[in-house]
Amino acid sequence: MDKVQPFIRDYLLSRGEKDVASIEDRLNESLIISATKKRIKKPRKLKSLLHVSHGSSKHSLKQTSYKSVNANSKAILRSYVLSSKHAVERATRLINKKEAEGSxxxxxxxxxxxxxxxxxxxxxxxxPKKFTDVQETLYKKMWLPYIREVLKISDVESLQCTNLQNCLLKLSIADYNGCLLKVSTSRNTSTLNTSGIVLWDAQKSFIMLSPKKDGFDEVKVIPKKGTLFEISIPLETSNGTGDSAIFNIVGDRFQYRSSDRSGRKFKNRRVDDLLFYLSSEATSSSS
Incomplete structure (x- = not known):
């Protein structure tokens, strides 16, 4: 009896191989098909556009030490603020001593x-750098053109045609590094009327370079909580007189990092944090 049944040869195996002899070599007495010698390779998958060549690993672009880098940056920023404060105090004591001695x-x-x-x-x-130098570069040459472009205002006429609701929405997600801020209302009375250029927009505070009339300019950390900030944007006028658009920022609503605030949607629901500012305005107006 033939080991290869006719129906297997004619209807099954003949569809895979043209040579019947090669089919018979793959069969044993119990009609079990053995594995083929050559396997067909599957098509290779396309690599991602983020794939890095030259033998680099898959996660070579990932920051592996983000927490340590973040902690180091905070430590460096804290060290800069403290060293600037100590340098101003040391320089002030030295000048006062020389003036007292008559030198x-x-x-x-x-x-x-x-x-x-x-x-x-x-x-x-x-x-720290002098306030006038930072004002010319960081504030006038960088931040003012930026905020005017964001708000689409450059003169009084463009401000009158601007939708103030959209203007406030853009202010809520704007970048305030380089902005000139003034503390108009605060729970901490020692920071009242303090003004300066923002060197760093932190999560819970503004680190500003504050000018002094007769002393050395110093770095100050103004907390956002319980503080109302004032922004004055100079505008051009047709008659040449100076005019400006004034906006107020509620610090309690800005206790986010600038990167997180850019994608955040502010909702007008909670108003309990505004009661302090309303009461302060009522007190100032009555006095």
Whole structure:
């Protein structure tokens, strides 16, 4: 009896192989088909566009030490604020001591900076940058053109044609690094009327460079909670007189990082945090 049944050869195996002899080699006495010698390769999948060549690993672009980098950045920022504060205190004590001894006469603000630069360069290098320098670069050349472009206002006429509701919405997600802020109302009375340029928009505070009339400019940390900030945006007028658009920022509503606030939708539901500012305005108006 033939080991290969005719119906297997004619109807099953002949569809896979043309040579019947090669089919018979693959059969044993119990009619079990053995494995083929050559396997057909599957088509390779396309690599992702994020695939990195040159033998790099799959997760080479992923930041593996994000927590440590974030902690280090906070430590460096804290160290900068403290070192700037100590440098200003040290320079102020030195100038006051020299004036009390009679070594120098009463100096103006620019003369104090120049005196430290010539005689005490180590202390001078530790001082924060002067407010006037930061105002010319960070505020006037960078932030003012940015906020005018965001709000679509440049003069009084464009402000009158602007939808204020959309303007406030854009202010809620704007970047305030480089902005000139002023504390108009605060639970902490020591920070009232403090103004400065924002060096860093932190989650719960604004780190600002505050000017002093006769002393050294210093870095201050103003908490957002319980504080009402005022923004004044200079506008151009047809008659040449200076005019500005003034907006107020409720610090309690801005206790988010600038990156998180850009994608956040503010909802007008809670108003209990505004009661303090309403009562403060009523008290100031009555007095």
């Amino acid at each position: 120098i006469t009463t100096l103006s603000k620019e003369e104090k900076y120049q005196y430290l630069k010539e005689n005490y360069p180590d202390i001078y290098r530790q001082l």
